[in-house]
Structure formats: structure tokens, C-alpha cells
Amino acid sequence: MHHYKIVLPADLNDYGSLFGGTLLKWIDEIAYIRVSLDFPGQHFVTIGLDHVEFKHPIREGQILNFDCHKTRVGNTSVTYNVKVYGARYNTDSDAILFENNITFVCVNDDGSKASIK
Secondary structure: EEEEEEEOHHOOOOOOOOEEEHHHHHHHHHHHHHHHHHHOOEEEEEEEEOOOOOOOOOOOOEEEEEEEEEEOOOHHHEEEEEEEOOOOOOOOOOEEEEEEEEEEEEEEEOOOOOOOO
């Protein structure tokens, strides 16, 4: 699944780069949409992200392309890989600006782990 976001002034820190927490929020939201579509009628919560390391600054006006793919399905959890590419201002459109794996656990109505159906 591909999803796009534009980096606006409100998303920037005082050095003019995208807040890391904002990028992580977008990744969580996009992956949550994907898991909700992949497993309709089930409820999921985020339980973890891999080691987070920001290697490239992302500036105002950049359009980000989020590529989200399921990589693992367990009994109660599912993991997605999310790659973030710059869709604007990049001469190399294949360059990954950020990448991470995010894992969700399936829960029932009382918040306990539940089997993925």
C-alpha cells in the first residue's frame, strides 16, 4: 500500500527538519490503516517499532511516499515494513529516507491478546 504526506511548516523543528516523532506518528497511522484493512473486524494495538535511527533530514514541502508491506503474521501479532521515500526534491526517487518495522498485536474487547483470524 502506498500513501503520501506533505511536510508542512507545523511539522518542522526549529532547524527546519521534520520532527522525528511526527514521522513515527505517520508510520503508525499508515500501518494501522493497513492492518485494519488486512484483518477487518479485528482490533489491533501497536506494540513496537524496530531500532529507530534518522539518517536523512526531511524538509518543508517534501512529499513523502510511504510504502507499507506485511512481512510476518503470527498467532496474535503482525509486522509490517514501512519504507519512506521522497517523492519531491529528490534526484534519486529510489533513495529510502527512513525505514522501520512496526508490530501490532490483536486484542479482544477487554484488551487481552487475541488470535488473528
